[in-house]
Each structure stands twice: as C-alpha cells, then as structure tokens.
Amino acid sequence: MIEKLIAQIKEKQSPIVVGLDPNLKFVPEFIKQKAFAELGETLEGAALAFKEYNKGIIDAVADLVPAVKPQIAMYEQLGIPGLEVFKWTCDYAHEKGLVVIGDIKRGDIGSTSEMYAVGHIGKTVIGSNVVSAFDEDIVTVNPYLGSDGVLPFVKVCEEEKKGIFVLVKTSNPSSGEFQDREIDGRALYEHVAEKVVEWGSTTIDPETGYSEVGAVVGATYPEQGKILRKLMPKAYILVPGYGAQGGKGADLAYFFNDDGLGAIVNSSRGIIAAYKQEQYAHVGEEGYAEASRLAVLDMKEDLRQAIASR
Amino acid sequence: MIEKLIAQIKEKQSPIVVGLDPNLKFVPEFIKQKAFAELGETLEGAALAFKEYNKGIIDAVADLVPAVKPQIAMYEQLGIPGLEVFKWTCDYAHEKGLVVIGDIKRGDIGSTSEMYAVGHIGKTVIGSNVVSAFDEDIVTVNPYLGSDGVLPFVKVCEEEKKGIFVLVKTSNPSSGEFQDREIDGRALYEHVAEKVVEWGSTTIDPETGYSEVGAVVGATYPEQGKILRKLMPKAYILVPGYGAQGGKGADLAYFFNDDGLGAIVNSSRGIIAAYKQEQYAHVGEEGYAEASRLAVLDMKEDLRQAIASR
Numbered sequence: 001m002i003e004k005l006i007a008q009i010k011e012k013q014s015p016i017v018v019g020l021d022p023n024l025k026f027v028p029e030f031i032k033q034k035a036f037a038e039l040g041e042t043l044e045g046a047a048l049a050f051k052e053y054n055k056g057i058i059d060a061v062a063d064l065v066p067a068v069k070p071q072i073a074m075y076e077q078l079g080i081p082g083l084e085v086f087k088w089t090c091d092y093a094h095e096k097g098l099v100v101i102g103d104i105k106r107g108d109i110g111s112t113s114e115m116y117a118v119g120h121i122g123k124t125v126i127g128s129n130v131v132s133a134f135d136e137d138i139v140t141v142n143p144y145l146g147s148d149g150v151l152p153f154v155k156v157c158e159e160e161k162k163g164i165f166v167l168v169k170t171s172n173p174s175s176g177e178f179q180d181r182e183i184d185g186r187a188l189y190e191h192v193a194e195k196v197v198e199w200g201s202t203t204i205d206p207e208t209g210y211s212e213v214g215a216v217v218g219a220t221y222p223e224q225g226k227i228l229r230k231l232m233p234k235a236y237i238l239v240p241g242y243g244a245q246g247g248k249g250a251d252l253a254y255f256f257n258d259d260g261l262g263a264i265v266n267s268s269r270g271i272i273a274a275y276k277q278e279q280y281a282h283v284g285e286e287g288y289a290e291a292s293r294l295a296v297l298d299m300k301e302d303l304r305q306a307i308a309s310r
Numbered sequence: 311m312i313e314k315l316i317a318q319i320k321e322k323q324s325p326i327v328v329g330l331d332p333n334l335k336f337v338p339e340f341i342k343q344k345a346f347a348e349l350g351e352t353l354e355g356a357a358l359a360f361k362e363y364n365k366g367i368i369d370a371v372a373d374l375v376p377a378v379k380p381q382i383a384m385y386e387q388l389g390i391p392g393l394e395v396f397k398w399t400c401d402y403a404h405e406k407g408l409v410v411i412g413d414i415k416r417g418d419i420g421s422t423s424e425m426y427a428v429g430h431i432g433k434t435v436i437g438s439n440v441v442s443a444f445d446e447d448i449v450t451v452n453p454y455l456g457s458d459g460v461l462p463f464v465k466v467c468e469e470e471k472k473g474i475f476v477l478v479k480t481s482n483p484s485s486g487e488f489q490d491r492e493i494d495g496r497a498l499y500e501h502v503a504e505k506v507v508e509w510g511s512t513t514i515d516p517e518t519g520y521s522e523v524g525a526v527v528g529a530t531y532p533e534q535g536k537i538l539r540k541l542m543p544k545a546y547i548l549v550p551g552y553g554a555q556g557g558k559g560a561d562l563a564y565f566f567n568d569d570g571l572g573a574i575v576n577s578s579r580g581i582i583a584a585y586k587q588e589q590y591a592h593v594g595e596e597g598y599a600e601a602s603r604l605a606v607l608d609m610k611e612d613l614r615q616a617i618a619s620r
Contacts, residue, residue: 021422024436032437041437073422077429079443080397084390105418107452109482109550112331112383119387126334127342127351133389142417144454145480146487170455172419177456177505178498183491188498191488240419 001137001163002210002236005099006261008066014300015256015307017101017238018061018292019268020070020089022050026273028285031056047081050074054089056289057272058096064296067099067138069238069266090136100136101238105167107142107149114152121153121162138163140216140238143192147199154199157212163236164213166199168192168228171218171241189224193231200235210236210262217255219247219265226254229262237263242299243270249302253310260307271295311447311473312522312546313515315409316571318376324610325566325617327411327548328371328602329578330399331381332360336583338595341366357391360384364399366599367582368406374606377409377448379548379576400446410446411548415477417452417459424462431463431472448473450526450548453502457509464509467522473546474523476509478502478538481528481551499534503541510545520546520572527565529557529575536564539572547573552609553580559612563620570617581605 009015024032024046031052039045058068068089075086090100106116118124119133141153141164153164169179169189179189193215200213214236217225221241229237237255241247242265255263274280274295275288283291319325334342334356341362349355368378378399385396400410416426428434429443451463451474463474479489479499489499503525510523524546527535531551539547547565551557552575565573584590584605585598593601 036437041439043434043436043441043443046434046436071418071422071425073416073418073425073429077425077434077443079429079434080390080394082429082443083393087390105416105452106383108381108383108415109480109555112381115381115383115387119383119389119392124353124356124387124389126353126356127346129351131353133353133387133392142415142452142454144452144477144488145482146484146489148482148484149480167454170419170459172455172458174456174458178454178501179456181493181498181501183493183498188488188491188493191491195487245419 001099001161002212003205003207005066005163005236005264006208006210008099009261009264012064012066014065015264015303016065016296016299017067017069017264017266018057018065018271018296019266020054020057020068020272021074021268022053022272023074024049026269026276027053028275028288030286043078043081047078047085050078050082051085051088055092057292058093058098060289060293061296062096062098064293064300065098067101067264068093069101069103071103071268087134090134099138101165102134102136102139105140105142107145109145110148110152113149117153117156122156122160138165140165140167142167143195147195150199154203154213157203162212165216165238166192166196166213168196168215169217169221169224171220171245171247175218189228190231193228196235197232204234210234214238216240219252220245222251222254225252229254229257233257239263239265243267249306250309252303253306256307256310265303267299271299311409311471312520313517315376315473315546315574316518316520318409319571319574322374322376324375325574325613326375326606326609327377327379327574327576328367328375328581328606329379329381329576330364330367330582331384331578332363332582333384334359336579336586337363338585338598340596353388353391357388357395360388360392361395361398365402367602368403368408370599370603371606372406372408374603374610375408377411377574378403379411379413381413381578397444400444409448411475412444412446412449415450415452417455419455420458420462423459427463427466432466432470448475450475450477452477453505457505460509464513464523467513472522475526475548476502476506476523478506478525479527479531479534481530481555481557485528499538500541503538506545507542514544520544524548526550529562530555532561532564535562539564539567543567549573549575553577559616560619562613563616566617566620575613577609581609
C-alpha cells in the first residue's frame with residue numbers, strides 16, 4: 001500500500017491527508033436540517049448528516065489529495081448507524097481512487113490484535129467464504145502492548161499489501177507524560193521508533209524503499225520529529241496536529257526525507273470545517289466543500305514551501 | 311458503577327467476569343449450521359452464530375457472575391453485523407442484570423477520547439435529543455497518550471456513574487517490552503499506576519472506598535500484581551490471563567486486598583469454550599452452555615481458595 005500512497009503523493013504533488021472527523025458542530029445547518037427532517041434527531045439522522053457532509057468534502061478534494069483518514073471515534077459515538085457511515089465513507093473514498101487510512105488506534109494481546117487486523121485491513125474467513133469487514137488500506141496502531149500486539153497487523157500487511165502507522169509521539173499536549181520519559185538515556189518514543197524499524201523490516205517496498213510500517217509523530221513536536229525522521233529512515237510518518245492543533249508547515253520541514261518524501265500531513269478541522277474560518281467564510285455554509293478545497297490548496301502551498309526550505 | 315459491581319461480587323460470592331470473545335472456532339457446529347442455513351456463510355451468518363452462542367452462555371452463567379466482558383475486536387472482525395451483535399450482547403447482559411465491561415482498549419487525543427467515552431459509556435447529544443450509542447457500564451482504556459487521552463473518560467465516569475479500567479500491565483508475553491522499562495528507578499507500569507490513582511481520585515465511591523478508575527493487570531504477572539495492588543489500593547483490578555493464557559488461582563491471591571475485594575478475574579476461552587476441555591467434554595457440543603456454567607463454578611472455587619490462602 002505504501003507504493004500506492006507514494007505514487008498518489010507524487011502524482012498529486014500533495015503529501016496531505018484529509019481527516020474525515022465529522023462532528024455535528026461542523027456539519028452545516030442545511031445538511032443537518034435535511035437529515036433530521038428525514039430521520040429525526042436520532043443516531044440515524046446524525047449519521048445521515050455525516051454521510052452527506054463527507055460526500056461533499058470527498059468530492060471536493062479527491063483530485064487534490066492522495067488519502068483521507070476517517071477517525072472512527074467520531075462514527076462510534078453514533079453507534080451502529082455511525083459505523084455504517086464509517087464503512088460507507090471508506091468505500092466511497094475508494095471509489096474516488098483515494099487511499100483510506102482508518103484512524104482506529106487499536107492494539108491488544110496477540111490473538112485479539114489479529115481480529116482487529118483481519119477486520120480492518122484483512123479478510124475474515126467464514127466457512128468457505130473470505131470476506132472484507134471494513135476494508136481500509138492502512139490503520140493506526142497503539143504500541144503499548146509491545147511486539148505481540150503489533151505483529152498480527154504486520155502479518156496482515158505482508159499478506160494483503162496493506163499498511164499501518166504505529167503511534168510513536170502523539171500530537172496531544174500530555175503525550176510526553178509517558179512517551180518522553182527517559183529509559184537508558186533515550187525517550188520512550190525513541191525505543192518505540194526502534195521497534196517500528198524492526199517491525200517494518202520485512203515489509204520494505206523494493207520500488208520506493210519505504211516500509212509498510214510507518215509511524216505517527218505529531219506536528220506539534222517538530223524537534224522530536226527531526227530526531228525520529230533520522231531514527232526511522234524507511235518509515236513513512238503520518239503527521240497529525242497541523243492546523244487546528246497548532247502545527248505549521250514551517251515546523252514540518254524535517255519530518256520529510258531528502259527525497260521530499262517520507263511524511264504525510266493530516267489536517268481535519270482545518271479542512272473539513274474551513275468554512276468557519278474567516279479567510280474562507282466568503283463561500284458561506286452552502287460552500288463548505290468549496291472551502292475545504294481552498295484550504296487544501298493553501299495547505300499544499302504551505303507544505304511545498306516547507307519542503308523547499310530544507 | 312463500581313458500587314454496583316462490588317454489590318454483585320458480594321451477592322454472588324464471585325469475583326469473576328466472563329469474557330464474551332466469540333470465535334467461529336469455538337462456536338458449536340449445530341449453532342453455526344443453523345445460522346449459515348439461515349443467512350449463509352456471510353458476516354451476517356457468522357454474527358447470528360455469535361448471537362446464539364452468547365445467548366446460551368449468558369443464560370447459563372448470569373446467576374453466577376457479576377459481569378461479562380465482550381471483547382469488541384471479535385465483533386469488529388465481522389463488520390457492521392458483528393457490531394450489531396456486540397450491542398445486542400451488551401443489552402441482553404443488562405437485561406439479565408449483569409455489569410457490562412466493554413473491552414475496547416480505546417485511547418486517543420482529548421477531543422477524540424471524548425467521542426469514544428460518549429459513544430461507549432456516555433450519551434451522544436443530537437439536536438435536542440440525548441441518546442446512548444453503545445451503553446456499556448465500564449470500558450478498558452489505553453494510557454499511551456497520557457492524561458488528556460484518559461481524562462475525557464473520567465469526566466464521563468463522574469457524570470454518568472460509569473467506570474474504566476486503564477491498561478497498566480497487560481497479560482501478553484511481550485507486555486514487558488515497554489511496560490517493564492525502568493524510568494527513574496521504577497517500571498513504566500508503576501508510573502502508569504501512579505497516574506491511575508491520580509485520575510481516579512475524584513471518583514471514589516464513599517460506600518465502598520473504591521474508585522471508578524480501575525486498572526488492568528495480567529494474571530500472568532503475579533509478582534507485578536502484588537506491587538501494583540499496594541500502589542493502587544483504591545483501584546479495582548481487572549485481571550485477564552486466567553486459564554487459557556496460563557494464570558492460575560493460586561497466583562492471584564495478592565491481586566486482592568485484605569477485604570477480599572479489589573480484583574475481578576476474567577476468563578474467556580476457559581469458560582466459553584469449556585466444552586472443548588477434557589474435564590467438561592462429557593456434556594458434548596450441545597451442552598456447551600452447561601460446560602461454561604461448570605467452568606465458572608470450578609473457577610469460583612479456585613478463586614475462593616486463593617483468597618482464603620492469603
């Protein structure tokens with residue numbers, strides 16, 4: 001999958017992933033009203049609103065970005081109807097040729113991680129049938145349980161040519177509480193990074209030289225990003241925290257390798273709720289999808305400058 | 311919720327949680343054949359088999375145990391039909407008066423953890439309606455992201471009188487890879503345990519003295535369990551790893567406090583697939599639910615002896 005992701009990044013000249021993290025606070029009133037009129041102020045109604053909202057954004061940005069990243073928590077808060085829209089969103093993004101990164105941050109003991117891996121990026125065997133449950137291309141994985149919680153995902157990556165991004169240094173304010181603690185003279189996140197290299201060593205794509213096992217490193221921690229970039233030269237880095245969480249393009253230059261590749265930057269609210277920002281407000285609520293397109297174009301230029309500045 | 315859990319533990323004299331982790335390998339042939347005949351060898355057919363299987367087990371053990379713990383990964387592998395059965399299982403267990411521990415091991419940045427908390431143990435606000443998406447009583451939470459990834463769950467615990475168990479020292483073989491690493495002279499899991507105490511400090515139930523914020527500590531690590539029991543005197547400990555993973559009752563004496571409370575021990579395969587064990591095989595596949603009841607009774611005696619031996 002890393003080969004496909006990189007091909008799309010090169011083709012679209014855009015190391016950007018759009019975080020499809022819908023929230024009723026962001027969904028324009030006209031979409032909510034229509035959905036609630038049809039299905040009521042219910043889980044089903046809210047899920048329908050998310051679907052319409054996502055469709056508008058995917059249609060508006062599909063030619064500009066290589067990938068989308070639906071955050072499953074936003075859909076889980078709506079229960080079954082929400083998860084149906086999560087699945088629909090993954091499938092619709094695929095129809096539009098996009099790589100789908102499921103931001104699921106799963107991780108458990110071996111036999112349980114295997115079920116998550118099978119359900120999200122692999123195939124479930126039922127009697128003589130083999131079926132896809134969710135069918136994402138790449139998922140995020142939590143490393144707290146160690147190798148036997150991660151390797152079942154790697155196994156599926158090998159078998160199905162899929163990918164994972166392992167949480168290394170997350171973007172949130174308190175990520176340092178455990179991740180920055182020093183162990184034998186190095187931060188925990190560096191130890192995790194070392195494992196990411198090890199876990200990915202069997203999944204290096206011969207074409208691009210990158211591994212199917214990437215890492216999550218927050219845009220909000222540029223110094224750590226620089227260190228981690230060098231520690232994991234063959235790991236793609238998924239960079240959350242750009243925009244609404246405070247990360248700027250200028251901070252991100254050293255998340256990329258010398259080849260201009262190696263990182264893909266996520267923006268969620270900054271793109272999907274762009275119409276609420278002053279600079280895009282002229283499009284109005286009805287133009288929310290157009291605003292998301294404009295925000296992607298601005299982000300693309302911001303990152304181009306960051307990469308060029310290296 | 312901790313008050314209700316403890317009341318049930320006392321009433322049933324049974325610190326046992328049954329892990330409802332269905333797997334097509336465990337589901338008796340007669341259940342699979344019936345479900346596949348009705349819905350085919352599909353996600354829907356497998357989900358129906360899980361439902362029938364769970365129903366039999368819940369009916370057989372509801373009067374013996376305080377709680378069940380469905381592992382959501384098993385249901386996610388079956389996509390939407392699987393998650394429908396996850397929800398059905400939670401609801402059916404509630405009907406039978408059981409406490410439902412959703413083994414979801416979620417954890418993310420603050421705003422995202424809030425969505426998980428709302429979706430699983432809280433309420434989702436949709437316009438002027440307030441609805442439950444999944445409605446578990448307690449969920450498991452991954453601490454890798456630090457306080458701001460956990461506190462949104464604690465907030466919902468306070469508001470809704472629900473509970474969480476935070477992963478501290480997991481039961482799997484490689485849990486030590488990161489969790490045992492030494493930071494300032496103490497293992498990472500001890501630092502996480504210290505935070506569990508802090509996170510739970512606002513949720514102490516005046517009646518029982520226990521907190522709504524508990525911890526997961528694997529039965530496979532009795533020495534660490536003894537240390538962690540003392541470090542977190544007011545935290546209930548959810549103990550996975552009994553039975554199939556190798557933990558024995560005799561190892562668990564020191565997971566309990568002097569009051570005989572403070573721990574609840576999970577067994578999944580050891581109970582739900584008991585009919586496959588030699589000692590219960592006489593009931594046959596058709597008697598799988600009866601076998602699970604017998605396995606619970608044996609486990610109850612094993613734990614009684616362990617607690618008495620302290």
